[in-house]
Amino acid sequence: MAGCEEHFLMSVSTIGAFVIGEYPEAVAVMLFYQVGEFFQSLAVKRSRKSISDLMDIRPDSATVRRNGELITISPENVSIGEIIIVKPGEKIPLDGVVLDGDSMLDTRALTGESVPRSVHKGDEALSGCMNQTGVLMIKTTKAFGESTASKIIDLVENASSRKAPTENFITTFARYYTPVVVILAAFLAILPPIILGGGWTEWIRRGFVFLVVSCPCALVISIPLTFFGGIGAASKRGVLVKGSNYLEALNNVSVIVFDKTGTLTKGVFNVTDILPANGFSKEQVLEYAAEAESFSNHPIAKSILAAYEKEIDQSVISDYKEISGYGISVMAGEKKVFAGNTKLMDTECIEYTTCEKAGTKVYLAVDGQYAGCILITDEVKPDSKKAISDLKHIGVEKTVMLTGDDEKIGKSVAEELQLDKYYAQLLPDQKVEKVELLDSKKRPGSKLAFVGDGINDAPVLARADVGIAMGGLGSDAAIEAADVVLMTDEPSKLVDAIEVAKATKQIVMQNIVIALGIKSVFLILGALGIAGMWEAVFGDVGVTIIAVLNAMRILKK
Known part of the structure; x- marks a missing residue:
């Protein structure tokens, strides 16, 4: 829409300049307009490069082991559960688990971090990471389109569809702006000769100058470009x-x-103390707690199971219930076990001793009797x-x-x-x-x-x-x-995100002030007959180039 309005205003101004005999100025309008188009195109390419660099994290081929042979195919044709081989210097094409090999992975394209991550047998290997040192044999766990690299690329590509309020305002502004500008230019060209008298040519020329200066392309192009560049700059920081x-x-x-x-x-918990009660031993408290938590994926459950260090016979576990915000109830053999917080103990009317130590506490009750407390700490x-x-x-x-x-x-x-x-x-x-x-x-x-x-x-x-x-x-x-x-799991990334957001907004506001400020001056000068078509071209194309170059600064953040 903005492009159509921009072309319309420029075309009308050029034709008008030819009609009134201002041939050099007519040529200048289109010549400098094309210069502005070149800089706009250059800026868009630079801005998109941050996204196209992200596209490189998704390789075009994968080496798959099939029927005892290694074949190279498109990653899209690799099925879940197949074995892929990734050599040093190659990108991992699909998410999977390392079956064999040790290596260092460069995760910079995904996380923005330059420190490599080591992987060994049994570790997760994510698509988009660069394999640096050793050959890896990986069993795929996700299809190509569902792998990490594909999801990230889809997310960034679709980001441009969600417009900022400032972008929406500029789009709406431009929609009504062009017809208003054409009407004002027509008034400027027609009314003064009728009311004041004098030559029509001069006032028509001023009307065309008004049209050229009024073109909204500096705002319509530079503001979305700045936001797009900001999203790219943020993606480079992970x-x-x-x-x-x-x-x-x-x-x-x-x-x-x-x-x-x-x-x-x-979120990595460790059992640091066990406080038994009512004749239960530490070993019994830990065993009952491990049985109660054996079906849970909660980090606290994992820490209890890690501390127990023994296999649990899950065949004796029945009637498992996980109560959100409270804990777990379960039958362990013939015993009814409750493991959770004080709210669970209160709900089940169990008399317990409050643990005063700092840390996460798991209170345990067996057959209605308080058995003790397990203390777990996080770092x-x-x-x-x-x-x-x-x-x-x-x-x-x-x-x-x-x-x-x-x-x-x-x-x-x-x-x-x-x-x-x-x-x-x-x-x-x-x-x-x-x-x-x-x-x-x-x-x-x-x-x-x-x-x-x-x-x-x-x-x-x-x-x-x-x-x-x-x-x-x-x-x-x-x-x-x-x-x-x-x-990544670093809270400091949030600071990076807000810094990029603030820099983006600052550049957007700068471009609005620059564009409206300079154009207002040239509109007044044009209406007064002081500024001609050459100055008008600068008031449009020159301002657009300045705004676009300013928008490109966000790519360096």
């Missing part, structure tokens, strides 16, 4: 933004709410504290943590990271309520962002103005659930 609307929203975030486990902390991520400090430095007004852990753990982590506020002992639905409360109290016009793992936080991610999933590398759930995906 941050996937699903649309320019979310990029603009990040610029206005005043409150950031974090889930604790796996976001600010490592704060190394860059969490710096990330919180940097967020405050770049203008985030409030940082909040939500956790299902008890008050002592919540307070300990919040104080260590110097968070503004924390809420502990929350059930999943209570986290949504807290986000709604914080959202109602935030500064008018600002945004609230929620940061979680993208797996267990879907309702909260959906409720926030900007849902941010951390650790998206290899996580389909994270990529699907969030508006912004941080490809």
Whole structure:
């Protein structure tokens, strides 16, 4: 639409210049217009290069072992469960698990990190990573279109369809702008000779000057280009933004709410103490807890099973029930076992002794009798504290943590990271309520962002103005659930995302001020007869080139 309006205004101005005998100026209009088109095309290519570089993470071929032979085929023709061979210097074409081999993988294209990651037998190998040192034999676990590299590319390609409010405003502005400009130019060319008298040629020339200067291409081209470049710049830092609307929203975030486990902390739990009660031994408490947690995929369950270190006969486990926000109930042989938090103990009317130590506690009851407590601790991520400090430095007004852990753990982590506020002992639905409360109290016009793992936080991610999933590398759930995906588990990536968003918005505002400011001056000069067609061409094409070159700066962020 913008292109049609731009061509229309330029064509009318050129024809008009020929009609009134201003042949050099008519040629100049189209000549400099083509120069402007060249710079626009160059800028678009440069901006798209950041995306096309991302396309390179998806290789065109895969070496597959079939019937004892190695054949090279398109990755699209590789089935789940087939064996692929990846040599040093080659990119992994599909997600899979390493069956044999050891190597270092360059994950820079996915995460923005330059430090290679080692992989060994049994490790996950993600498409898009460059194999550096050893030959890897990989069993594919996903089809080509469902692999990590394909999902990331699809996400970035589709990002341009979600427009920022500023983009939508400019598009709407341009739609009404052109007919208004044509009417004003016609008035300028017709009314003064009728009212004031004098030559028609001079006023017609001023009308055409008005048309040339008024062309909105500087805004219509440079603003979407800036947002597109911003999304590309973020992707190079390992941050996937699903649309320019979310990029603009990040610029206005005043409150950031974090889930604790796996976001600010490592989410890697270790059993640090067992406190038996009522005649139970430590070994019995751990055994009953391991049996209760044997079907759970929760990180706490995994830590208990790791501490138990023995095989569990799951044939004796029955009537397994996982109670969200409370814990687990199960029949272990003839014993009824409850494992969970104090809320579960209260619900089942079990008398227990409260553990005063800091850490996550799993309380255990067997046949209605309190058996003891298992203490589990998590560790704060190394860059969490710096990330919180940097967020405050770049203008985030409030940082909040939500956790299902008890008050002592919540307070300990919040104080260590110097968070503004924390809420502990929350059930999943209570986290949504807290986000709604914080959202109602935030500064008018600002945004609230929620940061979680993208797996267990879907309702909260959906409720926030900007849902941010951390650790998206290899996580389909994270990529699907969030508006912004941080490809690594580093909270500092959030700082990168907001910095890119702020730089993008700054360039957008600069271009709006530059374009409208210069054009306003030339419109007045043209109407007064001071500026001719040559100056008008600069007022349009020159301003467009300046705006486009300014927009390209975001690619260096």
